[in-house]
Amino acid sequence: MKKTQPVEKNQEYNVTIADLSYQGLGVAKIDNFPIFIENALPGEEIKVQITKVKHSFAFGRVTSFITTSPDRVQLVDKAYTQTGIATLQHLTYSAQLKFKQHQVAVDFQKLGLDDVEVNPTIGMDDPTHYRNKAQVPVRLINGRLETGFYRKHSHDLIPIEDFYIQDQKIDEAILVVRDLLRTFHVAPYNEEHHKGVVRNIMVRRGYYSHEMMIVLVTRAKKIPHTDEIVAGILAKLPEVKSIIQNVNSAKTNALMGPVNNVLAGSNVITDTLLGLKFAISATSFYQINPVQTEKLYQLAIDKADLQKDDVVVDAYCGIGTISLAVAQHVKKVYGVEIVDQAVEDAKHNAKINNIRNVSFVASKAEEQMSKWQSDGLKPDVVFVDPPRKGLDSTLIDSVAAMNPKKVVYVSCNPATLARDVQLFAGKGYHINQPVQPVDQFPQTIHVESVTVLER
Ligand code: SAH
DSSP: OOOOOSOOTTOEEEEEOOEEOTTSOEEEEETTEEEEETTOOTTOEEEEEEEEEOSSOEEEEEEEESSOOTTBOOOSOHHHHHHSTTTTTTBOHHHHHHHHHHHHHHHHHHTTOTTOOBOOOBOOSSOSSOBSEEEEEEEEETTEEEEEEEOTTSOOEEEOSOOSSBOHHHHHHHHHHHHHHHHTTOOBOBTTTTBOSEEEEEEEEOTTTOOEEEEEEESSSOOTTHHHHHHHHHHHOTTEEEEEEEEOOSSSSOSOOSEEEEEEEOSEEEEEETTEEEEEETTSOOOSOHHHHHHHHHHHHHHHTOOTTOEEEEESOTTTHHHHHHHTTSSEEEEEESOHHHHHHHHHHHHHTTOOSEEEEESOHHHHHHHHHHTTOOOSEEEEOOOTTOOOHHHHHHHHHHOOSEEEEEESOHHHHHHHHHHHHTTTOEEOSOBEEEOSSTTSSOOEEEEEEEO
16 A cells, blocks of 8 residues: 655654754654754744655755754754755754764764773864865856855855855955956856856865965866966966866866866965874875874874784775874884875875885775785785775785784774674674774864774
């Protein structure tokens, strides 16, 4: 028999919000049928209008608040919610930190791992303007070149000048570049017809160094008036040490293409992290919240309880940040990373810090781990810091076979963390201390954490 949904599109209902979903949406239930509602917090009584009905859930929008939560703060700008730049902007920061702690616990509970303890999330003093990197699309809106961010689940650009969570010097730089592109009539990218020149602007700024890199991601090989635009950037933004054109001519959602042309200055900028110097290329991964990254790495290092004779593996090592921070405490570090350019950066970074007991390989972590295992490598500690999809199960097999004392897992996705912890448990590795969330992404739903697994 076909189930009929208890709500109807466009109808209004009175509901009480019961929960906050992992996407930061308020969840209300009518006859056990969940309705997901933006900008609604647990405990709030609201009037909701149903906007979409699916087979087993619906979406709605708040039409009025009957009561509001003590955890609510006023929206700074509704565009931050519409774009997802700051999905949790309506929640006090202390409640955001609790939400993230809870989120990690829930992901373990879903797998029946109820005994895993999760510590309170380590937050930051000023949870705004923390991002050291921006990637903004460039589009034509009402006949004018605009920069901003996409409306959630779409490619409609909402023009934004103050991005709230980015270094304000970066916001400023984006406007300088935007205005120069307008002045010289450079055509913004048109996704539908795959026409136009500039697709995106990427800006990175060193938190300590204040060195800035500007990347113009273009569909076309040639940018008209390149010399004038470059001169304009250098004149207006004295912190800029590198201007790069990244050519991405494919019809793709991938932000960057394979080719980088240096238009001015260096191909890297440098910054420091835990007192070490790092050169960062345009296409290399670099943590976006430097204040919290230092706390995160220090925690990971402390929890690893490193000994001076230890051999360490740093899987998913990026430009070698964890590897180099660990190297001074141990005998030898082996890093592996899939992006060639990042591995080049890592090798260079070892040199500029006079660190010699590290070796970096460009490869898939899962393949390299299996190779190290068959070569007889016996690490004492393995650090893993994978992307959101988590670890390949074959990597877990190889790590367990190498029998390290500890695996320190830095995770940006608690769902895949919990899955991988369960796989490690099957290999005899267990959690003996609480999982520690560290807030790398205030105002957003993203959750970072450190977990230690021991034999
Ligand atoms: N530990 C580093 C990077 C962490 S981000 C830091 O904190 O800065 C994850 C890294 O994993 C990225 O650099 C990404 O390029 C890399 N990566 C993604 N898939 C990979 C794979 N299968 N094997 C190795 N590295 C991978």
